[in-house]
Amino acid sequence: MSSAESRPGAGGREAAGPRPVRAAAHDGVDVAMTVNGTPVELHVPARLTLLDALRERLGLTGTHTGCEHGVCGMCTVLVDGDAARACLLLACQLDGAEVVTVEGLGRPDDLHPLQAAFGRNHALQCGFCTPGFLMSSYDLLSHEPAVAEEDLPEQLSGVLCRCTGYRNIVTAVAETARAYPGGPPAPGNCAKRVLTGRGGPGAGAPAGAGGERVPAAEAGAEDVAIRLPDAEPTVTVDLTSELAVDEDRLWRVLDDVHTLARCLPGAELTEELGPDRYAGRARVAVGPVKLSFTGVAHVLERDRERGRVHVVAQGQDTGGARTQGDVVLTLDRADGGLTLRAAADVYLTGRIAQFGRALAGDISRRMFEQFAESLEQAAAAGAAPVRPGAAPSALGLMAHALRRRVRAFFARITGRGEEGGRR
Incomplete structure (x- = not known):
């Protein structure tokens, strides 16, 4: 099981007690959240998942679409500091939330230590599971930095690898845990920027002064x-x-x-x-x-x-x-x-x-x-x-x-x- 699944309230939305949202399936709902350090405002259908909002509205395609049933872990992100399946959350549930995706973890010229460890240890093959493993691993080491290496296979089993590269993935996570016994550094690529979604109604325009949407x-x-x-x-x-x-x-x-x-x-x-x-x-x-x-x-x-x-x-x-x-x-x-x-x-x-x-x-x-x-x-x-x-x-x-x-x-x-x- 993944670290997110092993802790009650992982994802933080239930524990936080979000305000109720009542809307028909195709009604539009206004949502304001922070994604990788960027405040964004979205007007989305009530049934739109966080996964689709990230990929289609904000252009953050590093969060991968897999089973869309919360099983494979491809879409793992951090919501208010905890790992969560983006395919199981509705975007309208996340008003006021802080979301971090794999794009926020590190920059191409300054990789997060977890990303660097994955590269050194050949812990990625086709790359399809890599974002999910990175975010799940970060969540695990942040909450349980003293996790025993022999427990890593079970703790990381909530993300499925199609290339059967588990051994190298466990090695990379264990290496990072040894290097940072107090927990890994915070995500290093979270800042205000323009998110590159597909546009159209509800595209993720950064919030302007006073929270107004930047007009087209x-x-x-x-x-x-x-x-x-x-x-x-x-x-x-x-x-x-x-x-x-x-x-x-x-x-x-x-x-x-x-x-x-x-x-x-x-x-x-x-x-x-x-x-x-x-x-x-x-x-x-x-x-x-x-x-x-x-x-x-x-x-x-x-x-x-x-x-x-x-x-x-x-x-x-x-x-x-x-x-x-x-x-x-x-x-x-x-x-x-x-x-x-x-x-x-x-x-x-x-x-x-x-x-x-x-x-x-x-x-x-x-x-x-x-x-x-x-x-x-x-x-x-x-x-x-x-x-x-x-x-x-x-x-x-x-x-x-x-x-x-x-x-x-x-x-x-x-x-x-x-x-x-x-x-």
């Missing part, structure tokens, strides 16, 4: 407020480009918001909503994923004297993917030349975020590189070179991202930095 874009509404999440960006872009163009001609483009928007691949403005507010659309095609966003942009600052343009924007496509951005362009006139710096915090949810942070970062950086190139050409020619509404080339973006990674790899192994004017 509603293009064409003059009173739309662009509120960026109080969380870690999905992608951070910081690029510097040397521009061989006259500053006055460049500012003609920066002052013409329609031309400026067309310099960003696949984007164009469609309507002026009021002072420095605009509606627009953007198309992105990466591999099989083709998205068409509609949204709004607000120019917060355009200061020629300081050489600074500050824009915030948000958009949503019909499939529920959402994007928000905080972009600052800065012109530096040092050494007689003109340098453009583009700094952006980008928040992605839905299908567009499912490429992973590294690839999404590569593609975002390439788009901003193309923006700088188009901006320079527009200043020289007096018109944006990008056809309005044209989606950026998926193959081009992907190929460039892969080339950058290959160059970076060889630069690391040869000890040389990347070369090139733009970076």
Whole structure:
């Protein structure tokens, strides 16, 4: 039996005495919880399980779907500090709960000691049971750090391994228990961030100040407020480009918001909503994923004297993917030349975020590189070179991202930095 099954009240929801929720099976219920350190608000059907809420609404697919009867342990998570089967809990039961999934245990560059021990001891084969074993093992060692090694097979038997790798799993857990006799370190990847669910009604938007849901874009509404999440960006872009163009001609483009928007691949403005507010659309095609966003942009600052343009924007496509951005362009006139710096915090949810942070970062950086190139050409020619509404080339973006990674790899192994004017 697992450690969660051996303790009365494991999962904490019965003992905590949650407020009763009465709703028909398909009625929507508002739920606010904290998942891996991120406050989220969900509007979900009363019958939706925590497992489906984590995977479908919040994009946390590390919690695996197995038997959906509470037998196999694939969906084990921590609820208020105790192991629980996510397939047996309804999301509407967890108002006010703290949930930790395997994604919250450690980071790729800083694994939790349990994760590192599993890797060292080859305690994962196909990986299907690994999240369940990690969370169940963490729960066991947290509550019973002095568990005897000979008792581990029975204590961990509540999670089933399809590859029969139990011996190595027990070895990894025993190694961690010896290294941390007082109990394992706390989960190391719990912090405010944007969760990358599939979007649509009830998607897990981070709670904003005062608990309000961060709104999706509603293009064409003059009173739309662009509120960026109080969380870690999905992608951070910081690029510097040397521009061989006259500053006055460049500012003609920066002052013409329609031309400026067309310099960003696949984007164009469609309507002026009021002072420095605009509606627009953007198309992105990466591999099989083709998205068409509609949204709004607000120019917060355009200061020629300081050489600074500050824009915030948000958009949503019909499939529920959402994007928000905080972009600052800065012109530096040092050494007689003109340098453009583009700094952006980008928040992605839905299908567009499912490429992973590294690839999404590569593609975002390439788009901003193309923006700088188009901006320079527009200043020289007096018109944006990008056809309005044209989606950026998926193959081009992907190929460039892969080339950058290959160059970076060889630069690391040869000890040389990347070369090139733009970076």
